[in-house]
Structures are given as structure tokens and as C-alpha cells.
Amino acid sequence: MPMPIRVGFLVGKDTDLVEDPKYDLIGDASFLEDLPDMYRVDSESKEYLKSCPPGTQGFAHADVAIPWYIKKHFEDVEVDIIMPEDITQKRLASNLVNFVIGYDVINAVFEGKKRLDHVMKCFKTCGNIMPSWEVQDFIYIKSRYMQACMDSGVPMAPTVYAFQGKRSPARLLNDIKIRGWKTFVMKQSMMAFSLGFCKLTVEECDKNPKILQDYFKDYPDCPEYVVQEAIEGFTRNWEVRCFWFNGEFLYAIANRAAVSTEDGKEVIVTGDDIPTEFLENAKRIGREALKVLPQLTTPDGQPVPMTLIRTDIGCSDSQIYDKDYNWDPNSKTFFLNEIEYGGTTYFIRHLKADMIPKWAELYVAKSREIQQKMLEGKALGESVEPKSKKAKTAAAVMKKPAGK
Incomplete structure (x- = not known):
């Protein structure tokens, strides 16, 4: 039997319950009976039970339930559930691929610059994060996908951006007035859980400039504010x-x-x-x-x-x-x-059918697809490599100066 595919799953959710009465109406959570408690989350503190006092009750969320289901049902996949504090280059490199299914860079933002720098470095350089860093970064910095969508004709609310190092409260308000807005909302890239979101009117900001000034002071490190006309x-x-x-x-x-x-x-x-x-x-x-x-x-x-x-x-x-x-x-x-x-909320318990088996099948199929593509690519490279080496050697000989 071939060696199983080793696949990592980065977990860290506390808002996507599976061990929940709503899920019991559509699915069977018995596959979680032997799940180690260290992977369950305390509903009060939002901490994993391994960090809670003995006897604390916790529950499994979608990001843990999906890989655990894979572990129980797919023999050709070796599941590696990676907790946030265990993210290292070495750990990621030990797997064929690592799916971001719970914890990501946005979570690290809330844990300080040192932690953010570490997670970003791991994601940028490990080479086997899924989706790739290129895809993640394109989504984290909202102006990138928003502008690309608008340029492609995808309808979006009227939008302006206030980029770090190029913004001021007065300039932003002036940009908003030029567009003709009366009410607007402020959002942020590299942020989640609606933090930094607010709804304001041009009239109130005109009367009290301190409103926007305080916002800029409160969020100086945000790479960009995404400002949109409020859609009633x-x-x-x-x-x-x-x-x-x-x-x-x-x-x-x-x-x-x-x-x-x-x-x-x-x-x-x-x-x-x-x-x-x-x-x-x-x-x-x-x-x-x-x-x-x-x-x-x-x-x-x-x-x-x-x-x-x-x-x-x-x-x-x-x-x-x-x-x-x-x-x-x-x-x-x-x-x-x-x-x-991938790190988003799956809303598993709100559905009318059990999607845990389907998500498991999709992640397993994707892992197999990646392995197969890489094996085919390696085989193709090996079949071409001897010719390449021979040509390189011949070229090197031709470049040798005469008489040497």
C-alpha cells in the first residue's frame, strides 16, 4: 500500500460549532466522540480546552471536525491538525500541503506584530500553503480584488480607498464630497469581525472634524481604509x-x-x-x-x-x-x-444537509489532485533533465578559451 498523503489543516475557529443541537438535526456527530479534548473550544473564554482549567466543557468547530472526519474515513490521508501556536516552517514543510481552514494571518493581527511577522513569514515562504500566499494576500488587501472586480464589470458599491502614508481626515472627507455621498461606511483591510467598521454622514463629519481625526488616530497601522457609500x-x-x-x-x-x-x-x-x-x-x-x-x-x-x-x-x-x-x-x-x-465561517450547523462529509471529500480530492500533479511534474522533469544537463555541458565546453 502506498504511503498516505500527509496533509496539514490550520485550525483556530471559535464561531463555527459542529457539536451543537442544530447540527444534530442534520448530521451525526458521533465521529467526534474520540476527538481529543485539546481540540475543543470553551464557549465562554473562546480558548482551546488544553489552556482551560480541568473540567471545562468545550465543543468542536468546523475547522477541526472536517479533518477529524477525514482521519476517520480516508486511509490514504494522514491528517495533521495544526494549532495556531504550532505554526512553524518545519511543521508546514512536513506536509505535502497545508490547508488554511481556521486560523490565518488575520487572526495573527490580533496577537501583536511579532506574532503577525512570524505567521506571515511562514505563509509567504513555506511554499505549500493552500490557498497560496498570492491568493491570500490578494484577498486580505481588499482594494486589490475590489478594483479588479470593478475593472472587470462586477457591480460593487461606490468605493474610495485611503492608503496608509497617503491619507488624512480632510483629504478623505473631500474625496467623499467630490463623489456626492451623504452617508458612508468605513471598513479596513487586514481586519475581521467588523472591527473598525463604522457608519457616518458627511454632515456630522463636517460639523465635527474630530470624528474622522479620532478614527485615524485609533487605526494608524491599518494598511488601507475601504470607504464606501452607505447602501440603505x-x-x-x-x-x-x-x-x-x-x-x-x-x-x-x-x-x-x-x-x-x-x-x-x-x-x-x-x-x-x-x-x-x-x-x-x-x-x-x-x-x-x-x-x-x-x-x-x-x-x-x-x-x-x-x-x-x-x-x-x-x-x-x-x-x-x-x-x-x-x-x-x-x-x-x-x-x-x-x-x-478557506478560513471563513462555513455555517455548518445552519444548513439543511450535513456538509461535513462533502467538505472532507473535497479536501481529500484536492490533496490527491495536488499529489498526482506533482508526481507527474517530477516524472516529466526527470525525463527531460538528462538532456538538459548534456546540453549545458556541451555549451560549457564550447565556451572554453582555445588552448586551455
Whole structure:
């Protein structure tokens, strides 16, 4: 029997429960019965149980459940679950490939510069992180994929960027006024969990310049602020999040913001509960957005279809004021709000079917595909190498000066 493929999974989620009553309605979590407690997370402290007092109860999340399912069901894959503190060049190099499925650079941002520098160095230089650093960085720095999408005709909300070292509160406000906006939102690259998000009006910032000044003082290290005209209809309409693997649609979840619901709670629906108009437009725009992403490659540089990408699509049905836009306020306009990748929330327990086996199959199939491509590439290289060496030697002889 051939040696199993050694595959790493970088974990670190605390928001994507699988050991949960909602999951029990659609799936069977018994495969997690022998999961070591060190991989479970305390719901209160959000820490892994290995860092909690004895007796603390914890639960498994999607990023651990998927590789554990693989470990239990696929003999040709040797699973290496990598905790955040265990990320090193040596550990990553011990695997054929390492999938970012929970913890990533954005998590490291919250742990300080030293930690961030370490994780970034590992991701940039290990050569076998999946998706590749090129893909990750393209998504982390939002202006890269946003501008690429806009240039390709993918609809997006009116947007300006405020880059570190080239920004000031007065300049940003002036840029916003030139565009004609009345209300705007501030977001940040290299950030998550809506931290740094705020909604402001031009009028209030005009009256009180300190509002933007304080924002700039609070977030001086952010590489770029992403500033967009506020879309009034965004919160009252469904935002549809589509999940893609190998460029193919898997499923979607739709949520409506708490501020627009009667009971003040966020609503999440999936499957055929998502209005058809919203789902089909989300899939249409998501497919176009996928086209702007860098080509994913194996560790030896061969192209392969993309791993998990999530496209979040919003809806506008109200007046916007940007001077360059002409969206009809009396009809729905769907637009790309965000792109995320493998470390995102999978929403496993909110679905109508058990997707743990499917995710396991996809990651195993991708691992096999990468191994096969690399073996074929190596075999091709070995068949060509002797000729290359011979030609190089002959060329070297020809270049020798006469008489020597």
C-alpha cells in the first residue's frame, strides 16, 4: 500500500460549532466522540480546552471536525491538525500541503506584530500553503480584488480607498464630497469581525472634524481604509453568501441584519428558503468575481482549480448619490460586498444537509489532485533533465578559451 498523503489543516475557529443541537438535526456527530479534548473550544473564554482549567466543557468547530472526519474515513490521508501556536516552517514543510481552514494571518493581527511577522513569514515562504500566499494576500488587501472586480464589470458599491502614508481626515472627507455621498461606511483591510467598521454622514463629519481625526488616530497601522457609500437597502435585504470549491457552487446562506428585523436578531436562512431572485443573482455575480482571483497552483507551480472561496452579495433598492453611478432606486441592484477564502465561517450547523462529509471529500480530492500533479511534474522533469544537463555541458565546453 502506498504511503498516505500527509496533509496539514490550520485550525483556530471559535464561531463555527459542529457539536451543537442544530447540527444534530442534520448530521451525526458521533465521529467526534474520540476527538481529543485539546481540540475543543470553551464557549465562554473562546480558548482551546488544553489552556482551560480541568473540567471545562468545550465543543468542536468546523475547522477541526472536517479533518477529524477525514482521519476517520480516508486511509490514504494522514491528517495533521495544526494549532495556531504550532505554526512553524518545519511543521508546514512536513506536509505535502497545508490547508488554511481556521486560523490565518488575520487572526495573527490580533496577537501583536511579532506574532503577525512570524505567521506571515511562514505563509509567504513555506511554499505549500493552500490557498497560496498570492491568493491570500490578494484577498486580505481588499482594494486589490475590489478594483479588479470593478475593472472587470462586477457591480460593487461606490468605493474610495485611503492608503496608509497617503491619507488624512480632510483629504478623505473631500474625496467623499467630490463623489456626492451623504452617508458612508468605513471598513479596513487586514481586519475581521467588523472591527473598525463604522457608519457616518458627511454632515456630522463636517460639523465635527474630530470624528474622522479620532478614527485615524485609533487605526494608524491599518494598511488601507475601504470607504464606501452607505447602501440603505443593504441591511433590510438578504445578503447572500455563496460557497465555491473548484470554481463550482456548493451552497449558500442568506442573512438579514439584526437592525432590520422585528425582534432585533439576525436571521439566517439557507437552501430553498433563500428567495430565488437573491440566490440566482448572488451566484451570477459570484461566478464573475471568481474570475479575477490569481491562479491557484500546486507547491511546484502547476495550475489547479481554486479551493474554498466565499462571495458575499448585497442588494440595493434605494437612492445612492455617487456622481458616477446610475443604479435605479426603484429596482433591486445586486453587488459584490466581499470575498473570503478557506478560513471563513462555513455555517455548518445552519444548513439543511450535513456538509461535513462533502467538505472532507473535497479536501481529500484536492490533496490527491495536488499529489498526482506533482508526481507527474517530477516524472516529466526527470525525463527531460538528462538532456538538459548534456546540453549545458556541451555549451560549457564550447565556451572554453582555445588552448586551455
